[in-house]
Amino acid sequence: MSDKVLIYDCTLRDGTQGEHVSLSVHDKIRIAEKLDEFGVHYIEGGWPGSNPKDAEFFDLARTMTWRTAKIAAFGSTRHWKNPVDQDANIKALLDAGTPTVTLVGKSWDFHVHEALGIELVQNLQIIRESVAYLKSFGKEVVFDAEHFFDGYSANADYALSVLGAAAQAGADWLVLCDTNGGRLPSEISRISSVAVRRFANVGIHTHNDSELGVANSLAAVEVGAGMVQGTINGYGERVGNANLTSIIPNLELKMNRTAVGREKLRGLGSLAHFVAETANLAIANTQPYVGKSAFAHKGGIHVSAILRNTRTYEHVEPESVGNNRRVLVSDLSGKSNILYKIREFGDIDLDRLDLDAFLREVKRLEYEGYQFEGAEASLKLLVNHHIGGTHQPFTVKGFRVVVDQADGAYLSEATVKVAVDGDQEHTASDGIGPVDALDLAVKKALRRFFPELESVHLTDYKVRVLDAKQGTAAKVRVLIESTDGIESWTTVGVSTNVIEASWRAIIDALLYKLVFRKATVEA
Numbered sequence: 001m002s003d004k005v006l007i008y009d010c011t012l013r014d015g016t017q018g019e020h021v022s023l024s025v026h027d028k029i030r031i032a033e034k035l036d037e038f039g040v041h042y043i044e045g046g047w048p049g050s051n052p053k054d055a056e057f058f059d060l061a062r063t064m065t066w067r068t069a070k071i072a073a074f075g076s077t078r079h080w081k082n083p084v085d086q087d088a089n090i091k092a093l094l095d096a097g098t099p100t101v102t103l104v105g106k107s108w109d110f111h112v113h114e115a116l117g118i119e120l121v122q123n124l125q126i127i128r129e130s131v132a133y134l135k136s137f138g139k140e141v142v143f144d145a146e147h148f149f150d151g152y153s154a155n156a157d158y159a160l161s162v163l164g165a166a167a168q169a170g171a172d173w174l175v176l177c178d179t180n181g182g183r184l185p186s187e188i189s190r191i192s193s194v195a196v197r198r199f200a201n202v203g204i205h206t207h208n209d210s211e212l213g214v215a216n217s218l219a220a221v222e223v224g225a226g227m228v229q230g231t232i233n234g235y236g237e238r239v240g241n242a243n244l245t246s247i248i249p250n251l252e253l254k255m256n257r258t259a260v261g262r263e264k265l266r267g268l269g270s271l272a273h274f275v276a277e278t279a280n281l282a283i284a285n286t287q288p289y290v291g292k293s294a295f296a297h298k299g300g301i302h303v304s305a306i307l308r309n310t311r312t313y314e315h316v317e318p319e320s321v322g323n324n325r326r327v328l329v330s331d332l333s334g335k336s337n338i339l340y341k342i343r344e345f346g347d348i349d350l351d352r353l354d355l356d357a358f359l360r361e362v363k364r365l366e367y368e369g370y371q372f373e374g375a376e377a378s379l380k381l382l383v384n385h386h387i388g389g390t391h392q393p394f395t396v397k398g399f400r401v402v403v404d405q406a407d408g409a410y411l412s413e414a415t416v417k418v419a420v421d422g423d424q425e426h427t428a429s430d431g432i433g434p435v436d437a438l439d440l441a442v443k444k445a446l447r448r449f450f451p452e453l454e455s456v457h458l459t460d461y462k463v464r465v466l467d468a469k470q471g472t473a474a475k476v477r478v479l480i481e482s483t484d485g486i487e488s489w490t491t492v493g494v495s496t497n498v499i500e501a502s503w504r505a506i507i508d509a510l511l512y513k514l515v516f517r518k519a520t521v522e523a
């Protein structure tokens with residue numbers, strides 16, 4: 001058995017069946033380029049017979065050079081009424097001009113009767129003719145046996161005769177599909193091994209309806225399947241397809257098989273995030289291997305062990321899949337988290353820090369509603385303050401925000417008074433909302449003293465209402481992400497007043513730039 005497993009990506013076809021997945025032709029081309037770069041072996045571009053957008057994808061793909069991947073067009077076997085050479089769907093598959101064509105055919109007797117309304121032998125005939133016709137044009141043919149596992153359970157002989165018909169007609173791959181996503185790994189193993197014993201080049205295509213898409217794909221590979229079909233981030237119909245971003249690292253790192261190779265695997269995280277961004281979807285923090293929390297450590301005991309040896313609480317090296325280790329600071333943690341985090345900052349003199357006093361301060365702030373896990377810039381400023389680092393470069397003497405409504409239009413205006421070494425500045429600014437007005441006004445006031453603040457922009461603003469403790473007003477926590485075009489950083493502010501919380505986060509964002517990012521502008 002070869003150690004090579006071919007990766008067949010269905011993101012652009014099955015993946016776009018997902019409820020919230022919508023990709024333009026341009027998006028699809030960009031994703032295909034990334035998949036090719038990452039090293040998948042097949043990219044299923046779409047169903048050219050089903051919509052003009054997919055046909056357009058193939059027109060573009062034909063003019064491009066692909067390094068590792070073969071582009072595949074997907075479609076069904078001919079309609080039972082049409083002669084194969086006059087079937088519009090088969091013609092569209094040929095017109096797509098791809099080296100590979102994937103044909104889906106029925107393998108469950110129940111579906112042949114119910115969905116197609118034809119006799120079992122007729123279905124075999126349709127499959128034979130469709131495969132043979134495409135082979136006569138020199139196409140590589142992948143045959144997807146729809147509902148294979150359900151079909152096998154209902155009528156094993158018939159399901160196998162469907163594979164036999166496709167193989168005899170020249171199909172290069174026979175792919176067993178768990179179309180409804182309802183089967184267990186033990187069933188997939190047992191049934192796949194029957195197919196593997198009889199036929200060469202068996203592949204697997206599973207859906208995740210029982211949350212077993214990954215497990216079922218790996219079960220088939222274990223008994224000899226040489227091709228895995230799936231999608232990036234598990235996008236797909238209903239709850240999705242088998243997730244390639246978990247399957248590929250499992251194959252490479254756990255099963256010692258070669259899919260894209262260990263070197264390319266380091267690009268997994270970036271590929272997963274690229275596809276998510278392009279589809280305008282967020283990757284869950286808890287998504288295995290590529291999620292933000294996949295290698296995040298929070299508990300104090302875990303962190304002190306991780307500091308000694310990363311293998312204590314990590315199943316693989318985060319870098320091997322293009323992710324990072326993160327140590328979270330929270331009230332669950334002991335000194336070791338803080339130590340790790342501060343060491344990560346790199347430019348803080350640890351000898352000068354009274355760690356116990358600092359830790360007490362972090363816990364006090366967390367009790368007030370601060371959370372530094374997502375606001376490392378504010379944490380760094382706090383450490384800096386504790387070791388008596390750079391003093392406050394400016395002081396805020398006061399601010400005022402006014403929101404007006406006139407004729408249905410809202411206007412926000414902020415005035416800010418600051419002082420730098422006794423020199424005062426008083427300015428006003430309009431903004432889209434009160435926070436924007438404040439942000440613009442304070443930067444305007446400081447511009448004369450610190451021109452480098454010109455490059456700082458607010459890129460994200462999040463407000464979370466915190467549970468009110470007994471007898472107190474509810475607090476809000478504001479997280480602000482800023483950038484100077486080179487680096488991004490996040491700061492936090494907490495208050496019962498949303499403007500005050502925002503103001504604190506804005507001031508921290510500007511301080512961070514002045515204290516830690518000054519050199520980058522002067523350089």
Ligand SMILES: [Zn+2]
Pocket residue numbers: 014179205207241
């Ligand atoms: Zn599918």
